Amino acid sequence: MKEQLAQGIHNIIKGYRAEDQINITPEHIIAWADQFEEDSIFMLTELNHILPQIYITKEKAKEFILQHINWLVNKYGYQSISEFLIDTEFMKIQQEGKSQFAILELLQEVLNENWQISFQQYSTFPKKNFVYFDDVLATGSTLGRHIVDWLSLANGDQRNIDLVLNDQYQLSINLFCLHTWGHAFQKYRLNKDFQDALGRKLSWMHNMTVENHARFPNQSYNHAFPVHGQPINVQSYLANLPADKYENYAYRNEAMPVNERFFSSRENRIKYENILLQKGLSIINQIKGEIKPNIRPLGLINPTYKTFGLGTHFLTWRNIPNNCPLVYWWEVPGHDWIPLFPRKIIG
Numbered sequence: 001m002k003e004q005l006a007q008g009i010h011n012i013i014k015g016y017r018a019e020d021q022i023n024i025t026p027e028h029i030i031a032w033a034d035q036f037e038e039d040s041i042f043m044l045t046e047l048n049h050i051l052p053q054i055y056i057t058k059e060k061a062k063e064f065i066l067q068h069i070n071w072l073v074n075k076y077g078y079q080s081i082s083e084f085l086i087d088t089e090f091m092k093i094q095q096e097g098k099s100q101f102a103i104l105e106l107l108q109e110v111l112n113e114n115w116q117i118s119f120q121q122y123s124t125f126p127k128k129n130f131v132y133f134d135d136v137l138a139t140g141s142t143l144g145r146h147i148v149d150w151l152s153l154a155n156g157d158q159r160n161i162d163l164v165l166n167d168q169y170q171l172s173i174n175l176f177c178l179h180t181w182g183h184a185f186q187k188y189r190l191n192k193d194f195q196d197a198l199g200r201k202l203s204w205m206h207n208m209t210v211e212n213h214a215r216f217p218n219q220s221y222n223h224a225f226p227v228h229g230q231p232i233n234v235q236s237y238l239a240n241l242p243a244d245k246y247e248n249y250a251y252r253n254e255a256m257p258v259n260e261r262f263f264s265s266r267e268n269r270i271k272y273e274n275i276l277l278q279k280g281l282s283i284i285n286q287i288k289g290e291i292k293p294n295i296r297p298l299g300l301i302n303p304t305y306k307t308f309g310l311g312t313h314f315l316t317w318r319n320i321p322n323n324c325p326l327v328y329w330w331e332v333p334g335h336d337w338i339p340l341f342p343r344k345i346i347g
Contacts (some may be wrong), residue, residue, distance in 0.1 A: 002033065005033075005044035005045060005048055006026040006029040006030045006044060007026050009026075009029050009051060010029060012051045012052060012055055013051065013059055013341075015205065016060060016341060017317070017318060017319070017344060019265050019318070020344060022066050022342055024340075029044070029340065030231065031338050032339070035108075035161075035337065036275060036279065040256065041265070042268075043272070049207040049313075050313060053222070053262065054313045054315060055316075056314075057316075061103070062109065063104055063188050064176050065106055065125070066110050066114065066240060068207075068244070069081070069110065072084065072088070072172060073206075075228065076129060081115045082115075084129070085121075086122045086132060086267075087125070087126075087129050088127060088129040089131070090104055091132045091133075092106065092132050094106065098346055099241075100133055103133045111338050112260070116183075128169055128170060130150075131172050132146070132150075132171070133176055133276075134175050134177070136176060137175050138179050138321055138323040139185070139301065139302060140179070140185055141180075143186060144185075144189050144190065145172070146170075146259055148193055149191075150192075151194060152323075156323060161194050161195075161198070162163045164198070168201070170309050171202055172202075173202070173203070174206070175323040177207065177208075177210060177314045178209055178210070179203070179209075179223075179312070180210065180211050181212045181337040182211065182213070210222055210223050210312065210314060212225065212311070214252075219301040220261060221252060221256060221257050222262035223310070223312055225251075225252040225273065226273040226298075226308060227282055227293070228251045228254070228274070236310075237297075238250055238280055238307075242293060243304050243305055243307075244306060245302075246306060254270075274329055276297065276298060276325045280308075280325055283330050283335075283337050284296075284326070286337070287335075296309030297309055298310065298325045298326075299322060299323040299326065301323065302321055310324075311324075315341060327340075329342070329343040331343065
């Protein structure tokens with residue numbers, strides 16, 4: 001049975017980091033699952049249910065990019081793709097090697113395959129549309145910093161924010177995946193740093209949503225978000241975290257979501273989340289030396305947040321976010337944990 005379940009996972013993720021010569025085999029998947037001992041088959045079974053919802057292949061990414069381009073062309077009222085590209089700059093703010101560069105490479109492929117055109121051939125034309133592409137807004141801190149920095153830049157005797165507010169520039173943030181909690185934070189940050197009017201000027205488009213805001217109604221919580229009633233080691237871990245914000249966001253109301261659609265069942269969700277917590281804590285306990293305060297069993301998060309981590313469930317053909325639970329990506333020399341998805345570290 002393990003072999004069949006592992007093959008099912010392999011069929012979904014077999015292209016993961018293939019460009020980096022990473023080859024995830026069914027045998028590797030079984031070796032990862034065996035770390036969960038008596039829960040190995042359960043984890044493989046649940047992952048077969050979850051992965052089709054969260055894993056973005058390279059071809060799916062190209063489909064997403066095509067949706068973004070058609071949306072932008074229509075939103076800005078262009079009659080042709082060439083007119084749109086003449087006026088548009090696809091921003092390169094991230095460090096080379098990060099997801100933004102990979103997305104823009106795919107953008108070139110999408111434009112060539114659909115219109116036999118390149119955005120680079122129009123690079124010298126004056127621009128009025130500025131598009132920030134990224135794969136995922138999790139906490140949004142990096143994206144928020146980039147956008148604040150760009151809006152603050154002087155452009156002649158005005159800043160970019162002034163040009164956006166007076167409609168000389170149009171700014172759009174285009175994402176494969178957006179977390180509702182991080183999105184709410186970044187919208188608040190941008191309006192606070194500039195003017196409330198920016199919210200009406202700034203465009204957002206995304207293909208997938210992680211509904212993880214603890215105070216928003218009717219969230220699907222399609223991420224790892226445990227309930228109360230944890231064992232004493234979990235309770236002690238949370239109580240001893242040197243953090244003081246959002247402790248009331250650490251646990252999910254067991255009655256939510258009303259309808260469980262992300263996991264295979266409500267009961268399996270709770271079991272799965274509890275396994276991730278315990279194994280994540282075991283990984284943290286094996287760290288030698290100082291433990292960075294943003295490392296949590298359910299993935300990295302702002303170190304001031306008194307929670308178990310962001311619990312993100314989203315990854316692409318090229319990498320896995322470090323906001324995902326540790327069991328999926330943790331890999332340190334001298335540490336005996338086998339990650340399912342070896343993570344590409346840049347910078």
